[in-house]
Amino acid sequence: MREPMNVAVLLSAGHHPVSGRACPVPVEMQAIGLGNALGAEMTGLHAGPASETIADALGHGLARLVHLKIGEADDPLASLIAALGTEKSALVLAGRVGQGGEDSGLLPYALARALGLPVVPDASALREGPEPSTLLVEQALPRGARRRLMVRLPALVTVHPAAPAPLPFAYAARRRGVVEERAGIASPRGERAIEERAYRPRPKLIAKSAAGASAAERLKAATEAASGGGRVLVDPPPEEAAREILAHLRDIGVLRG
Amino acid sequence: MSRLRRDPRSERSRHRVEGAARPRFDLAAAPSGLHGRARRDPRAEFRLAQVPGTARLRLDRTQRVAALDLAPAARAPEPQAGPRLVAIPEPAFLVAAVPDAPGGRLTPHDRQLLGAARLLADAGGGAVLVLAGAPADELARAGADRVLALPVTGYDPEARAMALQAVLAGLDIRHVLLPESPEGGDLARRLAALTGEPLFAGAESLTARAVTRPAAGRRTEQRMVPPRLLTLAADAAAAHAGTLHEALEVAFAFPPLPPGAILSADDVPADPSRVPLAEADFVVSAGNGITDFASFHDLVEALHATPGASRVVCDAGLMPRAAQVGASGTVLEARCYFALGIAGAPQHLQGVARCEHVVAVNTDLHAAMIERAGLAVVADAQKVMPALLSLLAEKAADAETHDAGAGESEAEAVDA
Numbered sequence: 001m002r003e004p005m006n007v008a009v010l011l012s013a014g015h016h017p018v019s020g021r022a023c024p025v026p027v028e029m030q031a032i033g034l035g036n037a038l039g040a041e042m043t044g045l046h047a048g049p050a051s052e053t054i055a056d057a058l059g060h061g062l063a064r065l066v067h068l069k070i071g072e073a074d075d076p077l078a079s080l081i082a083a084l085g086t087e088k089s090a091l092v093l094a095g096r097v098g099q100g101g102e103d104s105g106l107l108p109y110a111l112a113r114a115l116g117l118p119v120v121p122d123a124s125a126l127r128e129g130p131e132p133s134t135l136l137v138e139q140a141l142p143r144g145a146r147r148r149l150m151v152r153l154p155a156l157v158t159v160h161p162a163a164p165a166p167l168p169f170a171y172a173a174r175r176r177g178v179v180e181e182r183a184g185i186a187s188p189r190g191e192r193a194i195e196e197r198a199y200r201p202r203p204k205l206i207a208k209s210a211a212g213a214s215a216a217e218r219l220k221a222a223t224e225a226a227s228g229g230g231r232v233l234v235d236p237p238p239e240e241a242a243r244e245i246l247a248h249l250r251d252i253g254v255l256r257g
Numbered sequence: 258m259s260r261l262r263r264d265p266r267s268e269r270s271r272h273r274v275e276g277a278a279r280p281r282f283d284l285a286a287a288p289s290g291l292h293g294r295a296r297r298d299p300r301a302e303f304r305l306a307q308v309p310g311t312a313r314l315r316l317d318r319t320q321r322v323a324a325l326d327l328a329p330a331a332r333a334p335e336p337q338a339g340p341r342l343v344a345i346p347e348p349a350f351l352v353a354a355v356p357d358a359p360g361g362r363l364t365p366h367d368r369q370l371l372g373a374a375r376l377l378a379d380a381g382g383g384a385v386l387v388l389a390g391a392p393a394d395e396l397a398r399a400g401a402d403r404v405l406a407l408p409v410t411g412y413d414p415e416a417r418a419m420a421l422q423a424v425l426a427g428l429d430i431r432h433v434l435l436p437e438s439p440e441g442g443d444l445a446r447r448l449a450a451l452t453g454e455p456l457f458a459g460a461e462s463l464t465a466r467a468v469t470r471p472a473a474g475r476r477t478e479q480r481m482v483p484p485r486l487l488t489l490a491a492d493a494a495a496a497h498a499g500t501l502h503e504a505l506e507v508a509f510a511f512p513p514l515p516p517g518a519i520l521s522a523d524d525v526p527a528d529p530s531r532v533p534l535a536e537a538d539f540v541v542s543a544g545n546g547i548t549d550f551a552s553f554h555d556l557v558e559a560l561h562a563t564p565g566a567s568r569v570v571c572d573a574g575l576m577p578r579a580a581q582v583g584a585s586g587t588v589l590e591a592r593c594y595f596a597l598g599i600a601g602a603p604q605h606l607q608g609v610a611r612c613e614h615v616v617a618v619n620t621d622l623h624a625a626m627i628e629r630a631g632l633a634v635v636a637d638a639q640k641v642m643p644a645l646l647s648l649l650a651e652k653a654a655d656a657e658t659h660d661a662g663a664g665e666s667e668a669e670a671v672d673a
C-alpha cells in the first residue's frame with residue numbers, strides 16, 4: 001500500500017443560481033468525492049472573507065479546511081499560491097468555473113501557472129497510475145465520450161459535473177470537521193475598465209428566415225433544420241429501404257464499420 | 258379552363274409614368290412591363306393547395322408550391338452567380354479565431370466564432386486569421402481570410418497554448434477569439450495564464466464597440482470594449498454568410514514546443530446505452546407506429562444508438578419517461594435522429610430542432626416527420642426493422658470473416 005496522497009481541494013464562495021443565496025458549488029463537492037475515492041489525505045482551501053457556508057463542505061466528506069482570511073476586495077490568488085506552497089499537495093482539485101463571483105474560470109489556470117503545475121481539465125473519474133506519482137484521469141468530453149489520460153504528479157485537475165454525485169450533507173460530519181483560520185495575503189484587485197449592470201438575458205440566435213414571417217413560418221423555422229427537402233422513398237421493398245437507410249447513415253458518419 | 262382573369266390594378270399601373278413624385282398615368286401610351294403587386298387569385302391558390310392522390314379533399318395551406326406558382330412570371334430570373342469573393346490584400350490588423358474544428362470540420366459554434374471575428378475585422382479593415390486546420394473551401398465560406406494550422410498533434414493543450422502565444426507575439430493581432438466550449442475554453446484560459454492578459458470569458462453579445470458577459474451567477478452583466486482575448490458563448494453571434502473569403506495559407510516559424518506533463522491520452526468512445534439522451538450523438542426513436550418493441554431494442558443495439566421515444570409511447574409505459582424526446586422531454590443535441598413511426602407533432606419536432614440529420618420511417622407520406630427528414634421512407638416500420646437487422650447482421654458476419662486473421666481486429670469488428 002502506498003502512502004496516502006496529499007490532495008488540496010479549492011473551495012469557492014458560491015451562490016445558488018436561482019435564489020442567489022450563499023451555498024457550496026456542487027462541482028467542488030464532487031471534487032471532494034473524487035479525492036475521497038483516491039483514499040487521499042484531503043484539505044479544503046478557501047481564500048475569502050468570513051462566510052458561514054464554506055464550512056458546509058465539511059459535511060460532504062471533507063475532514064479539514066483551511067480558511068485564508070482576506071478582505072472582500074482582495075484577489076485570492078496570492079493567498080492560495082502561498083498556502084499551496086507550504087501544503088505540498090501532490091494534487092490540487094478545483095471546479096471548472098465559480099458560481100456567483102467573476103465566474104471566468106481563470107483562477108485554477110493562473111494558480112497552476114504560478115506553481116508550475118500542469119492543468120488537466122474536466123475530470124470525471126480519478127485513479128492512481130501504474131507508476132508512483134502518476135495519476136489516471138478520465139476526462140469528460142461532449143456527447144458522453146471520455147478520454148483517458150495519464151498525468152505525472154503534481155498536477156492541478158479541474159472537475160466536470162459528469163463526475164459521481166457528491167456525498168449527501170451530514171451535519172455530524174460538518175461538526176466533526178476542523179476549520180483552521182489563517183490570515184491571507186492582502187492583494188487588492190487591479191482596476192479594469194469594466195462596466196457592471198443588472199443582467200439582461202440576451203436572445204439566442206434563431207433561424208434567420210424567421211424575421212418578419214408569420215407565426216406558422218416562425219414555428220417551422222424553429223422546428224426545422226436549415227437543410228430541408230430530403231429524399232423520399234415511397235413504398236420501397238423493406239430490403240431496399242434498409243439498404244438505403246444504412247447507406248445514408250454511413251454517409252453521415254454515425255454508423256461505424 | 259376559364260378565361261384569363263383581368264387585373265384592372267396592374268393594367269392601370271402598366272401605364273404609370275416613371276419618375277414623377279405623384280403617381281401619373283398616361284393611358285394613351287403603350288403599356289410598359291408589369292408593375293406593382295401581383296394580384297392574388299384565391300381560387301388558384303385553393304387549387305394549388307390541394308394535395309393530389311387522396312380521396313378526401315386535403316389542403317396543404319403552407320402554400321410552398323402555390324407561392325412559387327403565383328409569383329409574377331414577368332420578373333426576370335435572378336442571375337445565379339456564386340457568392341462574391343472578397344480579398345483583403347493589406348489588412349490593417351488581424352483578428353485571430355481559434356475554432357475547435359474536431360476532426361478538421363467546423364462545428365456550428367466555430368462558424369459563429371468566425372462570424373464574430375468577421376464582425377470585429379470588418380469594423381476596421383482587418384482580416385480574419387483562422388488558427389486551425391480545416392478544408393480551405395469550408396473556411397472560405399465561413400469567412401476566413403488567412404489560415405495557419407497549429408503544429409500540434411494529439412491531445413496536448415499546453416503545447417497548443419504555447420504555439421498560440423508564439424503567434425500572438427509574432428503577428429499583429431488585435432483580438433483573439435475562442436469558443437466557450439470545453440476545449441476552446443480550456444485553451445483560452447491557458448493562453449490567458451501564459452500571457453498574463455485578462456480574459457473576457459463567455460461573451461454573450463458582441464459588436465465592434467462592446468461585448469457583454471454574465472457574472473455573479475447571471476445576476477450582473479459586465480460590459481466593455483472588445484478586449485484582446487475573449488471567448489464566445491454558443492449561439493451568441495451569427496455565422497458569416499454571403500461572401501467568400503480567400504483562406505490564404507500563412508507561413509509562420511513556430512519555436513520548438515516542449516513536451517507536456519500528459520504522458521498518454523486515449524479516446525474512449527461513448528457507450529451509447531449509458532449516455533444521457535441530451536448528450537447522445539445518434540438517437541433512434543420509436544413512436545406510436547411501433548408495435549414490435551423487441552425488434553426496436555435489437556435495432557438500437559445493432560446501430561450503437563441511444564434509444565428515444567415520442568410522448569405517446571412513454572405515456573403508454575412502453576419506454577421509460579427518460580427516453581421522451583420533445584418539448585416536455587429532452588431537447589436533443591444529436592448529430593443524427595432516426596424516427597420510426599413518429600408523426601412529428603410540433604412538440605416533438607422542437608426536441609429534434611438541433612439535429613443535423615433526420616431519417617424517418619412512416620406509413621403516412623404527409624407526416625411532418627417525413628417533411629423534416631433528410632431521408633424519408635414511406636413504409637411499414639414493422640417490416641423495415643427486421644430488414645435492417647438482417648442487413649446489419651450480414652455486414653457484421655462479413656466483417657468477422659474478413660478480419661479473421663488478426664485477433665485484435667476481430668475483437669474490434671465484434672465491437673463495431
Ligand SMILES: Cc1cc2nc3c(=O)[nH]c(=O)nc-3n(C[C@H](O)[C@H](O)[C@H](O)COP(=O)(O)OP(=O)(O)OC[C@H]3O[C@@H](n4cnc5c(N)ncnc54)[C@H](O)[C@@H]3O)c2cc1C
Nearest residue numbers: 544545546567568583584585586598600602604620621638
Ligand atoms: C403540452 C404538450 C406537450 C407535449 N410534449 C411532447 C413531447 O415532449 N414529446 C412528444 O413526443 N410529444 C409531446 N406531445 C404530444 C404530441 O403532441 C403528439 O401527441 C405526440 O408526439 C405524437 O406521438 P407519435 O408521433 O408517436 O404518435 P402519433 O401521432 O399517433 O403518430 C404515429 C405515426 O406513426 C405512423 N405509423 C403508424 N403505423 C405505422 C407503421 N406500421 N409503420 C410506420 N409508421 C406507422 C403514423 O402514420 C403516424 O404518423 C405534447 C403534447 C402537448 C399537448
